[in-house]
Amino acid sequence: MTIADNLHQVRARMAGAARRAQRSPDEITLVAVSKTKPLSLIAETAAAGQVDFGENRVEELWQKAEAAAAAGLDPIRWHAIGTIQSRKAKLALGPPSFQSPPGKSAICLIHAVDRPKIAQRLSRLAAENDRTLDVLLEVNVSGEASKQGFSPAGLVDALPALLDLPALRYCGLMTMAPYVDDAEEVRPLFRDLRCLLQELRHTFPPAQFPQATWQHLSMGMTSDFEVAIEEGATIVRVGTAIFGHREYE
Numbered sequence: 001m002t003i004a005d006n007l008h009q010v011r012a013r014m015a016g017a018a019r020r021a022q023r024s025p026d027e028i029t030l031v032a033v034s035k036t037k038p039l040s041l042i043a044e045t046a047a048a049g050q051v052d053f054g055e056n057r058v059e060e061l062w063q064k065a066e067a068a069a070a071a072g073l074d075p076i077r078w079h080a081i082g083t084i085q086s087r088k089a090k091l092a093l094g095p096p097s098f099q100s101p102p103g104k105s106a107i108c109l110i111h112a113v114d115r116p117k118i119a120q121r122l123s124r125l126a127a128e129n130d131r132t133l134d135v136l137l138e139v140n141v142s143g144e145a146s147k148q149g150f151s152p153a154g155l156v157d158a159l160p161a162l163l164d165l166p167a168l169r170y171c172g173l174m175t176m177a178p179y180v181d182d183a184e185e186v187r188p189l190f191r192d193l194r195c196l197l198q199e200l201r202h203t204f205p206p207a208q209f210p211q212a213t214w215q216h217l218s219m220g221m222t223s224d225f226e227v228a229i230e231e232g233a234t235i236v237r238v239g240t241a242i243f244g245h246r247e248y249e
């Protein structure tokens, strides 16, 4: 199986899940998670038509973004999908050497704003650079201690202060489901995230809070992306099913 075959299969499975939920496959963005994988495989994936790529470490993201640009690949939309350590927040804006379009970050979306402190820091850094960052808020719907993110109730409490930050645009929610053998077990968690997004749209409506668009649900990985799509995912983050197993994290 080549990467193009894998990609084709993942897209076909996404379309099947969308159909089962009476949704259009066009509503769902596939982010190819290329962490630990070399630029050669990213190039192969891009050549097969893939535009959105995700990395969980910002240093690795920028190394690859710079290398991809230097190699003349078609422009890639980069997604920062992992937790950002406070002392690395500056990297979310990119290294000074990287040529971003004016007023924009080359990272199109930061998926895992998981605590007020990192939101404050990202907003301050973005404001200093005359930028606005598109972010998702990470929610720990399973309540597992090992998972990052706001609790659903904690997020509702934190939102008034988050919405006061000047340079973040809240595009939706993200979650990492626990790994289970049967994806059906995590269906209720995906449903909970969708319900929480609906609640936020109602409590903090975009008409009143234009800095909150609430359009995205980033949920679903190799083991559960079809169930996530059936439950309303607009973005799925898939690594292993496209690139094969990772040798290290």
Ligand SMILES: *Cc1c(COP(=O)(O)O)cnc(C)c1O
Residues within 6 Å of the ligand: 033, 035, 056, 081, 082, 176, 221, 222, 223, 237, 238, 239, 240, 241
């Ligand atoms: C690694 C990773 C993924 C992809 O995981 P796979 O199981 O390989 O599809 C998705 N989201 C995040 C945040 C990740 O770190």
